[in-house]
Amino acid sequence: MPHIPHIPVLLDQVLEVFAPLEEGVIVDCTLGFGGHAQALLESKPNIKLIGIDKDPQAREFAIKRLAHFKDRFSCYAGSFGEKFGAILATHGDTIKGVLADIGVSSFQLDSPKRGFGFYCDTLDMRLDPDSSLDAKMIVNRYSAYELQRVFREYGEIREYQKMAALIVDRRQKQPFESAKDLSEFLKGHFKSYKIHPATLAFQAIRIEVNDELGELKSLLKSAQDMQNAIFALISFHSLEDRLVKNALKEWSRDCICDMTAYQCTCGGGHAKGRILTKKPLVPSQTEITHNPRSRSAKLRAFAFGAKSKGNASFQSEGNNKRGGA
Missing domain, CATH: 1.10.150.170 (Putative methyltransferase TM0872, insert domain)
Known part of the structure; x- marks a missing residue:
């Protein structure tokens, strides 16, 4: 197989978001050439990872790259919009993390x-x-x-x-x-x-x-009822980011009454968890210099099952210099 140069975008930020996880399963919905997957498996020896990708060339490369992780890694062919729901139904509460990098690789x-x-x-x-x-x-x-x-x-x-x-x-x-x-x-x-x-x-x-937006909508719909898991998604343009931002905002709503209602009648307590990224995490200038295509990447994250007032904001060099709500 030819050498495939691959630089996983926002790698430090991804590892930071998933740092609290010590065991369970992480689903990498966009396995690609396995850059994020390898870093997560190396940094978390008790984690198993399930990858999904529709590109056969990417899957072949990733499977060989991650072969030494043996029974800690498995891979599914197909679109994450279709596969994730079935994987969630099969593995249930063992899934503690979900990552999706909604971008086309440089290769x-x-x-x-x-x-x-x-x-x-x-x-x-x-x-x-x-x-x-x-x-x-x-x-x-x-x-x-x-x-x-x-x-x-x-x-x-x-x-x-x-x-x-x-x-x-x-x-x-x-x-x-x-x-x-x-x-x-x-x-x-x-x-x-x-x-x-x-x-x-x-x-x-x-x-x-x-059908990139259709797949993203399917993923967000399937993920909305997860329990005790971290959900992180990297987008590369405003259409994707808007969908993710609105979904996370909806998931974090404590009151589900109509926005025009005079007062709350639902009783509150309906939040599915909390948003982990008050503002999206973006690449540092150093990363942009080494990988110019990363400049438009934004990472938003949500913790299902985490009950807390307000948001815990992850910070990075990129976040301090660029980006917005």
Whole structure:
């Protein structure tokens, strides 16, 4: 197997969040190439870890990397949105931690055959190579209305109607065959001084291909009734972070009465636990220097079953310099 350089993002912060755990099972919902998993298994000799990943290449690498942990590590193929609920039902209260790093690895982004990058000769973007939907199908077959939805909801692109119309008009003359073709086309019609003009469009298409927000919603729904466990999630853009932030806020509500109610009638005591990160943990400047793609990462954490007033805020170099609520 070729060497795969992999830098797990926010590794120190992940270890800090899970520091209270001494035994039980941690579920790594996005195993990837096993960076976070290896660090957790090494730092916690009494912990077992279950990994989930839909990318067969990543799973193969991680399984070999973590083979020396033997019966302390196991791995499931598939999407965490589908698998986590079943794993939770099977292992129940033995699960004491859940980690999800909702991002595409540098190896995947840089691999020319995967079609994620602006200059790839393919137009794919699938994390699961067996999936029937790829980027080429979306760009060349989705209706103008469907493309508008993708660009508006997943890219938050202001000119989503113009973008969809231009793509439909161009593909009628010549279908898009590569990521390079699509990125150059968008670059020719849209201007941006901060990021590549195709950045948000590629993000939107990738989210649609892999149902990334749908999977995240499924994970949050499955996790909401956990007991005595730490839940930590790393997101890389505002759409994901907003879902996580709102879920954690809802889980921590002591009163579940309608927000417009004049007074509480539910009696309180409904909080599922407490938020561990008053503000999201973000990378230090040192980490950003070594891994520029980490700059947009945010980690939010929640402790199920922990009853306490207020939030315990983890601090890091990154948190003191960057980030927000």
